[in-house]
Amino acid sequence: MNVATMTWPRWLPRVLCIRRRCPSCTSVEFKAAELRPYDGLFALFFLLPVRCKSCWRRYYWVSLRGAQ
Secondary structure (H helix, E strand, C coil): CCHHHCCCCCCCCCEECCCCCCCCCCCCCEEECCCCCCHHHHHCCCEEEEEECCCCCEEEEECCCCCC
16 A cells, blocks of 8 residues: 555544644645634634645644634
């Protein structure tokens, strides 16, 4: 099995924990993403939605400060 050809399942959220860099385009510029119905559940686990400004992919950051 080749790891390079594997894709991330669409239903599983992408979490950026340590490196705040987009894995797709290596950008470091993010903005707050639009909220979705299940984001309230993820906020209980300190996950905040962000979107890459370059490629528009959506990720979650681990944040101990909570939603802003």
